[in-house]
Amino acid sequence: MLNTHEQEQRSLGRLLKRGFWGVVAIAVLIASWRLSEISPADFWTGLPRLGNWLTRLWPPDFAELPDFLIATAETLAIAIMGTLTAMIAAIPLSVCIARPLSPIPQLAPVLRLLLNLLRGIDTAIFALFFVSIVGLGPFAGVLGVAFHTTGSMAKLYVEVLETLPLEPIEAIEVTGADRLRTFIFAVLPEALPGLIGITLYLWEFNVRSSVILGIVGAGGIGYEVLVSLKLLDFSRLTTILLLILAMVSAIDALSAYGRKQLTLNP
Structure with a gap:
């Protein structure tokens, strides 16, 4: 003692x-x-200006509503295609990194560094980079979302795969099944609810982050926000903000419902 x-x-x-x-x-x-x-002090000095802007937000101007709806749909499409592309890339990456499944364990540390790099660079930075490569438009936004999301999605997928029970995997491997069959018949059934839940959560996040991509020229409703602010057209801005609110609220509710169903019916 x-x-x-x-x-x-x-x-x-x-x-x-x-x-x-x-x-x-x-x-x-x-x-x-x-x-x-x-x-x-600067904040308090600017409050009167903020109050002036808030009084000019109402009523909304619906004159350009059809164009805004198209831009909102474009934002949603960017999030969907970016998330789908990230999912396609994240599945093989996560399998190569996860300890029980990796065919080349020596490569896992390098891939983890790659995921850290992808997660560390913001979606808007990626989008700005791809605007200079593929030009203005939603395709640059899709690439920006896909590259950033791949890092986050693969990391979360790895966490799911590394917590799976090993017994089903070993039982399939004993029969002489190759890695692909083992993944399809032993790994995927166990991991699928978790993988879908992660994908829905990141899609929900990507819908919100895609709104800002138009400001860097990557398509979507964000460009209309930028135009309204430059013109100080606050009635126009209100209409856009209402559309963004409706879209984000609907996606949040849909994603939450999907994840709840996965919890109730794993």
């Missing part, structure tokens, strides 16, 4: 360590405050 002196030394060591990390946390917060140039 430790004597009283040793216990006091350990307690002092823990206290000093906590104090050190507390000082580091405070220093980081102070540095973040200064680097962010946060100015409550």
Whole structure:
């Protein structure tokens, strides 16, 4: 057993360590405050301007509603195709990384670094990059969504695959089945509810993130938001915001319903 002196030394060591990390946390917060140039005075000064803008938001202007509906559908299409493309890429990547399934385990660390890179670059940055390659339009948005989502989706898929019970996989492998048959008949039935739930969640997220892509020239309703702000046409902006609210709310409800059904009927 430790004597009283040793216990006091350990307690002092823990206290000093906590104090050190507390000082580091405070220093980081102070540095973040200064680097962010946060100015409550500027905020209060700008409030009258904000109030003026809010009063000009109503009533909405529905003159361009058909065009806005097309742009909203384009945003939804970007999210759907981007998520689908990411899913097609994420499945083989996750299989190559997941420990029980990887055909080349030595390659897994490299692929994990790739996923970190894809997740670390925002969808809008990817979209801006692809605008310079494929030109303006929704295709650049699809590529931007697909590349960023592949990183997030594959990482979450790996977590599902690595928590699967090994017994069904081993039972299929004993029969001499190859990797493809093992995946189809042992892995997929167990993992499918989790994979679908992740896909629905990321699709829901991509619908929201796709709204902003029009600002970088990647198609969708975001471009109309940018035009309205440049023109200071707030009635036009209100119509667009109402459409975005309706679209996001509907997708959130649909995604939540789908994930709930998966939970009730795994």
